[in-house]
Amino acid sequence: MGSLLDGLTDARPQPRIATSVIVRSLLVMFVTRLGSLNAAEQTRSSSVWRRFLKDALPSADTLGRVASQMEPDTVRKALLDLYTDLKRNKALPPPSHGLMPLVLDGHEMHSTEHRHCPACLQRTISTAHGEHTQYYHRHVVAMLLSRDFPILLDAEPQRSGEDEIATALRLLERLLKTIREPSTWSSATPCIPTRASTTSCSIMAKTSSPF
Numbered sequence: 001m002g003s004l005l006d007g008l009t010d011a012r013p014q015p016r017i018a019t020s021v022i023v024r025s026l027l028v029m030f031v032t033r034l035g036s037l038n039a040a041e042q043t044r045s046s047s048v049w050r051r052f053l054k055d056a057l058p059s060a061d062t063l064g065r066v067a068s069q070m071e072p073d074t075v076r077k078a079l080l081d082l083y084t085d086l087k088r089n090k091a092l093p094p095p096s097h098g099l100m101p102l103v104l105d106g107h108e109m110h111s112t113e114h115r116h117c118p119a120c121l122q123r124t125i126s127t128a129h130g131e132h133t134q135y136y137h138r139h140v141v142a143m144l145l146s147r148d149f150p151i152l153l154d155a156e157p158q159r160s161g162e163d164e165i166a167t168a169l170r171l172l173e174r175l176l177k178t179i180r181e182p183s184t185w186s187s188a189t190p191c192i193p194t195r196a197s198t199t200s201c202s203i204m205a206k207t208s209s210p211f
Contacts, residue, residue, distance in 0.1 A: 005027075007077065008070065010069040011070075017058055017066070022058060022063055022067060023070075024052060025040065025057055028040075028049075037060035037063050038060050040057065040063070079153055080178060086151065092144070092146040093146060100144060100146065104141070104171065105140065106138055106168070107140075109136075113132050113133065113134050113135070119159075120135040120136065120137065120160075121136050121160055122134070122136075122160075139155045139157050140167045141154070142172070154174065156168075
């Protein structure tokens, strides 16, 4: 895991804090359910951070700024490398029926009426005080469900003007090209999302297929 994290990069030209320190900090925040960057910053005095990071915990502003500049392709490569290592070590046994489900599902990350960025989606909500524009981000994630645990393979942000189905199809196309061509898949009919279907979709693949 350490070597995978060390391979992550961001867009800073001359970083004073390694990207791996930022990622490890965010990983701890997620695992311990601290809830926010500010909540993590309140624990900076703990010696646990220096033991784990080999450095001081960066400020909340630094964590957020660097995370927003991380290179998505390096994150995708780390996820693929993790998947490859697990598969090589036979740590991804299929469920009892022998098929490995790949699940595509939409997740809304956060929403606010106060701040927004060029990538934000927008919607109008009605409240007791009238109508307001709400800004939010939504991603479609691809997770492989083995017998013992799920593993994240990739994620794709939903773009302005498109629905989750279009995002899911774009994600699926990239994922199949990354892992293996779809011609090697099981002859079982996959669940391809359609406009009339729900956002969540699973594709069943034999263990000898791309997954």
